[in-house]
Amino acid sequence: MKVTTVEEYLKARKNIVDDALDRYLPGEDNFPGVIFKSVRYSIFAGGKRIRPILCMASAEAVGEDRETVLHVACALEMIHTYSLIHDDLPVMDDDDYRRGKLTNHKVFGEDIAVLAGDALLTEAFRLMSKRELAGNIPADRFLTVINEISEAAGFLGMVGGQVVDVRSEGKEIDEKTLNYIHTHKTGALILASVRAGAIIAGAGEYELAALSEYGRHAGLAFQIADDILDIEGERELLGKNIGSDKSRGKATFPAFFGLEESRRMACELIDKALSDITMLDGKAEPLRMIARYIIERTV
């Protein structure tokens, strides 16, 4: 794949992920049709596919082919999408729009939206455990990856972060709580995405440790950048109510530290992410490109 800019790289990778998701997910002609329509509606609602892209780039950094981890990469996107569907529910964040499109429950009803989230989460594990997609990779690597991803997505990770987030709305929170929310609600699954690619690729101890630090730093920078964009971005570009996080008293870095300091923190995290993987060779170049891009979006 000949790529000249990071935008082209990300677009090409997004296409690969979108095609694979379309192949892996049962069609809308399956019974009962409404659940497959609902699941596909949210999966193809225009996500950036940052988690699957990181997963594939991480496998490649260790010397494995991206095809080998493609189904695990897609499973990560399913888990991310399920979390968005449930987060948008009236009993949670109560959002009518996401990325310029009506949220799942506004189109299919709240009952189906709950079930579509449940189905996507479950399907992620079905996909990761498919032996016919494992190639010649040992089964125990997939078991390890399933274990890490479920830890990152559950009450010790993403769900835990969401619990603290919904229960903090409109309250004064301290820096420790802000950090807990971000490292758990978003950071844990991004870190797991990077680690998953590396583990399936058979990364050595030092490679895995380096990539984990990269994932930790880039993941938090990504969330801070998203918070900045939420405030600064334009409605047309992002397709959701700008400043909606702030208006509800959400715990965000810009709300806590201000825009300038948040931008400085994100830059510092990206510097760390880049230095975390200096020991890796040219095959890690896409990971470096993605890290720099996270910051470029916000300036």
Add this chain to the structure above:
Amino acid sequence: MKVTTVEEYLKARKNIVDDALDRYLPGEDNFPGVIFKSVRYSIFAGGKRIRPILCMASAEAVGEDRETVLHVACALEMIHTYSLIHDDLPVMDDDDYRRGKLTNHKVFGEDIAVLAGDALLTEAFRLMSKRELAGNIPADRFLTVINEISEAAGFLGMVGGQVVDVRSEGKEIDEKTLNYIHTHKTGALILASVRAGAIIAGAGEYELAALSEYGRHAGLAFQIADDILDIEGERELLGKNIGSDKSRGKATFPAFFGLEESRRMACELIDKALSDITMLDGKAEPLRMIARYIIERTV
């Protein structure tokens, strides 16, 4: 374990499962406390543990120790419990009580109830993929079991059944739809419970086929028996509104075929379940005992 009656057997097995669930689930002192309280509230709300008991009995029928599959058995109960928490939500069945106790969302709020269900489903996969609990069983057996259980729980199984169930309420449905709901909403996970135990135990092709037929027949009989109990049982005994399924126009066997015919169908299914496993030796006796008990409850 010396047991004289099926009730004693089931009680002893339930205690084993309860103790294991208590060990496996993080304590309420973990942060954020509310999610661990919420998860534990529903897990320890008095379930019969029929899925884990079947999983262990199936492993034993093949000659494996029940301890080997205990964590998979508990994971099945977590998936069952998550489905109950989400089913009870106001946007789904809107139930205030289950087994005589307030439902999860009535105690912890709807946001936490959604997240508690999500957390339990995710935790089930974390538990099944724990390598330190795998003993000397090959990793690929666990991968197979995770794949089968996620298929049984997802949109091609339990979630699919629930979709058709909630979308059929108050409507005239045909026998095909009734069968779809029951084989998917309840039957699929019970079948997967029996198969999971057998697969981890290393069942041969014929044993697995026999146990699968047993699981299919006993699973459907169990659901019919539950429907009969829902109509006939006493409020004090079951702790939920008797006839509540019928009053909402739920698709049940007694509502469709009448009580007598439903009872006859359940008996016939149990006869089939028993004959499915005639080729298995005395180690399958608990499975036979459980099958007969399913019917005895309803007369």
